[in-house]
Amino acid sequence: MSGSDKITTDLGMPGTATVPAGVPPLTEQTRREAREIITRYPQPRSALLPMLHLVQSVQGYVSPDGISLCAEELGLTKAEVGAVATFYTQYRRRPAGEYHVGVCTNTLCAVLGGDEIFRQLKDHLGVGHNETTEDGTISLEHLECNAACDYAPVVMVNWEFYDDQTPASARDLVDKLRSGQPVAPTRGPDRQCTFKEMSRVLAGFPDDLATQGVQAGPATLAGLQLAQQRGETAPAYPDEEKS
Amino acid sequence: MLTPVLSRNWGDADSFTLAGYARHRGYEALPKALAMEPDALIQLVKDSGLRGRGGAGFPTGMKWGFIPQGPDGQGAKPHYLVVNADESEPGTCKDTPFMMANPHALIEGVIIASYAIRAKKAFIYIRGEIVHVTRRLQHAVAEAYQAGHLGTDIHGSGFDLDIVVHAGAGAYICGEETALLDSLEGYRGQPRLRPPFPATHGLYASPTVVNNVESIASVPSIVLGGAQWFGAQGTEKSKGYTLYSLSGHVKRPGQYEGPLGLTLRQLLELGGGMREGHELKFWTPGGSSTPLLTAEHLDVPLDYEGVAAAGSMLGTKALQCFDETTCVVRCVLRWTEFYAHESCGKCTPCREGTYWMVQILQRMENGNATEEDLVTLLDTCDNIFGRSFCALGDGATSPIVSGVQLFRQEFMDHINGTGCPFDPVASTVFAGAHA
Ligand SMILES: Cc1cc2nc3c(=O)[nH]c(=O)nc-3n(C[C@H](O)[C@H](O)[C@H](O)COP(=O)(O)O)c2cc1C
Ligand code: SF4
Ligand code: FES
DSSP: GGGGGGGGOSSSSSSTTTSOOOTTOOOOOHHHHHHHHHHTTTSSGGHHHHHHHHHHHHHSOOOOHHHHHHHHHHHHOHHHHHHTTTTTTTSSOOOSEEEEEEEOSSHHHHHHHHHHHHHHHHHHHHTTEEEOOTTTEEEEEOOOOOOOOOOOOOGTTTTTEEEOOHHHHHHHHHHHHTTTOOOOSSOOSSSSSOOOHHHHHHHTOOOOOOOOOOOHHHHHHHHHHHHHTTOOOOOOOGGGSOO | OOOOOOTTTTTSSSOOOOOHHHTTTTSHHHHHHHHHHHHHHHHHHHHHOOBOOOTTTHHHHHHHHSSSSSSSGGGSSSSEEEEEEOOOOOTTTEEEEHHHHHHHHHHHHHHHHHHHOOSSSEEEETTTTTTTHHHHHHHHHHHHHTTTTSSSSSSSSOOBEEEEEOOOOOOGGGGGGHHHHHHHHTTTOOOSSSSSSSSOOGGGGEEEEEEHHHHTHHHHHHHHHHHHHTTBBBBBBBSSEEEEEEEESSSEEEEEEETOOOOOHHHHHHOBSSSOOOOOEEEEEESTTTTEGGGGGGSSSSHHHHHHHHHHHOOTTTEEEEEEEEEEHHHHHHHHHHHHHHHSSHHHHHHHHHHHHHHHHHHHHHHHHOOOHHHHHHHHHHHHHHTTTHHHHHHHHHHHHHHHHHHHHHHHHHHTTTTTOGGGGSSSEEEEEET
């Protein structure tokens, strides 16, 4: 973020000239929405993380303009905002792929096949960890445990679950993403969102996809279904005992 | 053996909606709770014996009781409930599927808990890397407002409550409760010095309860069933039911809800056992920060006391099971890389120690380590454990110390041989298949 001083703009509208080609500028609407986020919290600074997600929902990364906007709205210095933005791994420091493909290589997934999936995707896409394909569609990353170990090995696309992957299924997934064919997460909406769409949800502006997709995957239901087969239940509540 | 409470409605396609929750007595605890005195609710939760499901097992009712009440001093400040939905401990995968399938059970628990501690504002700090779960929570909160379960003068009780769903941005350390509070205040997520504790000086230096998702979601059932109903399940000091998360080389990994105190042997039976032709080599009882156990520990009761007596910790009941094809050095290295990556950098033992431990373990895995390296590795653990600012540092030493204790020969084989003797393909789920 050290270069941000060069790109300071006047107060108010962030300048359009400072963003790289292809990155849309932040607008008055962005600023309005940032202020809306601030109203959710007893103290304004609590809005910073969702505001940074909001910036990413417009520009795909945390730009110097985005840092300025947050700093202005919260009465912070750009250095203070930058220090926060760089602490968290979900904030990107430069423009990256429309689809953020993460392969879980924490221990359990790694052992069950995540390492091999990651190796093959690197080969297949010709990029390494934290790199983006030339066409700008895919950024590849290896991830830490994503709380889906009962579906190992797990791949995430823009933080949606693709459970029980193999090298072949993962290659197929990225091929479809690159050629614009529809794909849908295993546990998630009926279609895959872009990085920017996803960031808007994290900023606290819901899309209308919450009711799409399964309520639970097979592993989630393993215990419940077995209980039902075996006729096992929790003890009845006292007011249910006799009925 | 299986006692689905939190998971009872998960089989219905609309389990995540208000209607799908209401069909299973959802929101019936709420009017009952609102008709009680807040202090009586705190007493009820104390009497139930509920202990925190976020890892440490602290009694939930007691935590609520620490919140200063009354018109003076800290009691006069606004009170906050913060739900820890940051689930990121390697192996831990219960809160995420739970909130995806049944977010309203959490919301109902949040309302009751907030009423008990007299908070008018509650935050659910959810991990930023599980976006569909965020959607489900946002949707559930909106439905709850519409039904009058949230907002002002809830069901004519005079009690007001707002809930904010707040997404994090990727940092394991933000699961540590004081780092979480710093993060929620818009700072880098780094742990705070304690005391003062969050109960008196938490969010915005105000009285704050931080509880795990599962802890809070268990509360409506306690209100409906009573302390005795809850306490009759589980073991003497570890009461109630819980979600066990079975993963790894098992036939049917997944979520199994039952009383505290089941054994891994029982759970493996439920899960169909280890995959065909293989046997259990080592496992974690509650995520990577809990020391490894082996097949010798199959009959250890999975409650706080039982697992502690076996030299580990119950943690989050994240039962990661590895079979004999798995290299323990590789696993320990990978977990250590995780801690090094996630160390927040605030204190030297953890920040520097985890870095150096990764270097040593990498040398081992590659066959370039010496016996002296093994000594240095354990020394480094000694220097981190108990000397770090927060429990992340302690946790980082768990896989190493327990791994060497249980499998010293395997570490030696890495040193004296030519690196890792295992074939990583053999331990994949697609081993033998054409992938
Ligand atoms: C590094 C670290 C990570 C943690 N991550 C979580 C987490 O993701 N979820 C959680 O509930 N507790 C986590 N905890 C424990 C919390 O600090 C805290 O004890 C817990 O949220 C209290 O809730 P409970 O009493 O309901 O268990 C973590 C602790 C440490 C040291
Ligand atoms: S132990 Fe690690 S994570 Fe905890 S404060 Fe120290 S450096 Fe940060
Ligand atoms: S280890 Fe990959 S999701 Fe947990």
